[in-house]
Amino acid sequence: MSKVLDEVLAANAEYVSSFGSKTNLGMPPARRFAILTCMDARLDPAKYAGLSEGDAHVVRNAGGRASDDAIRSLVISYKLLGTREWFVIHHTNCGMEFFTDDLIRGLLANSLETAELGADGFRDVGKGPGSTEGQFIDWLTISNTRQAVVDDVTRIRQHPLVPKTIAVYGYVYDVKTGKLIEIEEATRAGRVEETRGVRAGDVEVPIQEQVMGSL
Numbered sequence: 001m002s003k004v005l006d007e008v009l010a011a012n013a014e015y016v017s018s019f020g021s022k023t024n025l026g027m028p029p030a031r032r033f034a035i036l037t038c039m040d041a042r043l044d045p046a047k048y049a050g051l052s053e054g055d056a057h058v059v060r061n062a063g064g065r066a067s068d069d070a071i072r073s074l075v076i077s078y079k080l081l082g083t084r085e086w087f088v089i090h091h092t093n094c095g096m097e098f099f100t101d102d103l104i105r106g107l108l109a110n111s112l113e114t115a116e117l118g119a120d121g122f123r124d125v126g127k128g129p130g131s132t133e134g135q136f137i138d139w140l141t142i143s144n145t146r147q148a149v150v151d152d153v154t155r156i157r158q159h160p161l162v163p164k165t166i167a168v169y170g171y172v173y174d175v176k177t178g179k180l181i182e183i184e185e186a187t188r189a190g191r192v193e194e195t196r197g198v199r200a201g202d203v204e205v206p207i208q209e210q211v212m213g214s215l
């Protein structure tokens with residue numbers, strides 16, 4: 001057996017031995033919120049956001065991006081399981097800042113082995129063959145950390161399957177300190193709409209013009 005497999009199964013046996021009252025947890029998140037965040041190994045949402053089992057949904061992918069699949073999970077999270085507030089949490093020093101679509105497509109076309117990260121970026125050192133399938137994937141890389149949070153919160157806020165009553169907050173986790181830093185522009189973009197019937201991004205028509213228009 002692999003070393004990691006042994007370690008994981010031993011850790012799980014230990015966890016099971018003190019599982020206790022967690023056996024009674026219900027399916028809907030008790031604290032009614034969800035976090036969309038990066039898969040980076042340095043981030044532990046349970047620790048940085050104070051979660052216990054049963055508290056919240058955590059959706060993770062490379063970058064914590066609001067991909068179609070992340071939105072699929074968030075829609076299920078509110079529609080079927082009742083979450084009411086969502087956090088988008090990216091982080092400093094994210095690996096998604098270190099490559100572009102063209103770069104990873106080129107690396108994958110060369111070989112399927114792990115590339116090396118040198119002083120001037122990723123370099124392919126593996127033997128072929130690779131695959132051109134990478135050209136059909138939008139890798140959702142990041143060129144500006146703050147802007148990516150704003151973009152993702154905005155996409156979620158404006159998605160037709162996301163109700164305006166869900167607050168969406170935007171944060172960056174600092175990998176040097178563990179601190180969550182608010183991206184105010186993102187949180188503003190994700191705020192709950194006060195005006196009923198007006199979609200975010202729509203231009204509000206002054207009341208006089210609405211009346212005049214109906215005459």
Ligand SMILES: [Zn+2]
Pocket residue numbers: 038039040062063064091093094095096
């Ligand atoms: Zn990351």
